[in-house]
Amino acid sequence: MPIYLKKAERTAETGHDDVSRTVRDMLTEIEAGGDDAALAYAAKLDNAPGHPVLTQADIDAATAALSDETKADIAFSHDNVRRFAEAQKATLTETEVELHPGLWAGQKVIPVSAAGAYVPGGRYAHVASAIMTVTTAKVAGVEHVTVCSPPRRGGGMDPAIAYAAHLCGADKILAMGGVQGIAALTFGLFDTPPASILVGPGNQYVAEAKRLLFGRVGIDMVAGPTDSLILADGTADAEIVAVDLVSQAEHGWNSPVWLVTDDRALADAVMARMNALIADLPSPNRESAEAAWRDFGEVILCSDREEMAGVSDDYAPEHLSVQAADPDWWLDRLTCYGSLFLGEEVTVTYGDKASGTNHVLPTSGAARYTGGLSVHKFVKIVTWQRATRDGAKGVAETSARISRIEGMEGHARAADVRLKKYGQI
Numbered sequence: 001m002p003i004y005l006k007k008a009e010r011t012a013e014t015g016h017d018d019v020s021r022t023v024r025d026m027l028t029e030i031e032a033g034g035d036d037a038a039l040a041y042a043a044k045l046d047n048a049p050g051h052p053v054l055t056q057a058d059i060d061a062a063t064a065a066l067s068d069e070t071k072a073d074i075a076f077s078h079d080n081v082r083r084f085a086e087a088q089k090a091t092l093t094e095t096e097v098e099l100h101p102g103l104w105a106g107q108k109v110i111p112v113s114a115a116g117a118y119v120p121g122g123r124y125a126h127v128a129s130a131i132m133t134v135t136t137a138k139v140a141g142v143e144h145v146t147v148c149s150p151p152r153r154g155g156g157m158d159p160a161i162a163y164a165a166h167l168c169g170a171d172k173i174l175a176m177g178g179v180q181g182i183a184a185l186t187f188g189l190f191d192t193p194p195a196s197i198l199v200g201p202g203n204q205y206v207a208e209a210k211r212l213l214f215g216r217v218g219i220d221m222v223a224g225p226t227d228s229l230i231l232a233d234g235t236a237d238a239e240i241v242a243v244d245l246v247s248q249a250e251h252g253w254n255s256p257v258w259l260v261t262d263d264r265a266l267a268d269a270v271m272a273r274m275n276a277l278i279a280d281l282p283s284p285n286r287e288s289a290e291a292a293w294r295d296f297g298e299v300i301l302c303s304d305r306e307e308m309a310g311v312s313d314d315y316a317p318e319h320l321s322v323q324a325a326d327p328d329w330w331l332d333r334l335t336c337y338g339s340l341f342l343g344e345e346v347t348v349t350y351g352d353k354a355s356g357t358n359h360v361l362p363t364s365g366a367a368r369y370t371g372g373l374s375v376h377k378f379v380k381i382v383t384w385q386r387a388t389r390d391g392a393k394g395v396a397e398t399s400a401r402i403s404r405i406e407g408m409e410g411h412a413r414a415a416d417v418r419l420k421k422y423g424q425i
């Protein structure tokens with residue numbers, strides 16, 4: 001049985017009903033009131049005056065505001081994310097099979113026509129989120145990608161987010177955040193084609209807006225606070241494990257980080273370093289990491305690596321780092337995670353920012369049933385069929401009989417009429 005050397009003090013989010021009610025009311029009001037209602041919320045919540053659509057002059061100004069190094073870094077990340085997405089796309093093929101002599105069926109892969117990408121920008125300027133969402137949608141073949149990201153106080157958008165969104169191929173960029181941003185993407189405000197799918201991370205208001213709109217529009221996933229788990233054995237470097245845990249606790253006060261190990265000395269060494277490393281962060285990151293570690297952090301001692309893998313699969317973390325011997329064993333054994341980082345040589349930061357895998361990933365245990373954002377989320381896999389008159393005879397007779405077993409006489413007659421026309425009954 002795993003032993004909890006440190007257990008989370010808190011689990012569930014509080015106040016969800018209030019958030020849900022607020023978001024529902026805002027969506028109703030914005031749908032009825034259109035652009036003006038969205039602008040009124042932007043002014044009230046984000047102190048953002050003026051029209052949110054970025055012009056070419058805004059993009060030029062953002063480009064001029066960035067250093068060459070920043071632009072090169074954004075290009076590096078974009079290139080890796082693009083090439084990974086292209087490799088994923090190559091795994092999605094159209095196919096055709098003859099199921100019965102003279103009866104063929106196939107699948108087609110069709111991109112959605114319009115996608116809305118939300119890029120969070122309230123607390124941190126999530127430049128990488130623009131790269132992850134826009135690049136992947138464009139590689140998938142989405143014709144129109146609109147980006148929404150919160151304005152800076154007083155108007156305008158963070159230049160690095162604007163530049164990255166543009167570089168990655170966004171067709172339109174709106175400086176509008178939160179529920180009003182999601183509403184603009186979904187309802188087609190500010191002359192935007194209404195999105196078929198909404199993607200990207202965001203705070204609880206953004207996540208709730210996407211959840212409420214799901215069905216009317218597709219979404220990538222219902223996202224909660226980011227979480228991370230490290231699997232470490234006696235070969236791990238305690239300092240690196242501790243720095244990695246702190247790095248992901250920085251996301252927010254409710255972002256859990258978990259250490260699962262079979263080595264008591266490593267667990268003790270990591271726990272002994274945590275507070276000092278957190279105290280050394282700048283504010284307000286320090287306060288986020290402090291609360292996340294205090295209230296949600298866990299250290300779990302297992303008896304062997306099989307038990308460690310079992311605990312990890314139960315937690316189904318968003319990010320999973322393995323700092324243990326025999327990476328191939330772990331790759332083969334682990335089944336529930338959003339993205340896996342094998343070995344001390346790679347860290348979640350790489351995937352978050354620039355290595356090429358997507359950072360929009362399933363949180364709160366959703367990795368039990370889904371992976372993260374990929375080109376697959378932006379395409380529809382649809383099917384078709386056709387047959388010769390003779391080829392369809394068998395399926396017509398069988399379908400008619402199954403229809404009658406089900407009591408569906410009308411269905412049966414649609415088969416019969418063909419058999420009769422072709423002289424087959």
Ligand SMILES: NC(=O)c1ccc[n+]([C@@H]2O[C@H](COP(=O)([O-])OP(=O)(O)OC[C@H]3O[C@@H](n4cnc5c(N)ncnc54)[C@H](O)[C@@H]3O)[C@@H](O)[C@H]2O)c1
Pocket residue numbers: 022045046119120121122123124126129150151176177178179180201202203204205206223225226251252359360361363
């Ligand atoms: N899992 C991932 O891959 C990943 C990556 C990056 C960021 N994130 C998450 O994204 C989130 C970013 O949150 P954020 O808040 O900094 O930025 P955000 O852009 O998600 O939200 C900011 C917006 O929230 C709205 N808002 C704030 N208070 C409100 C209120 N009381 N009522 C209605 N609307 C309100 C405002 O309109 C504002 O524009 C974090 O939760 C972070 O963990 C996740």
Ligand SMILES: [Zn+2]
Pocket residue numbers: 226247248251348349352
């Ligand atoms: Zn992170």
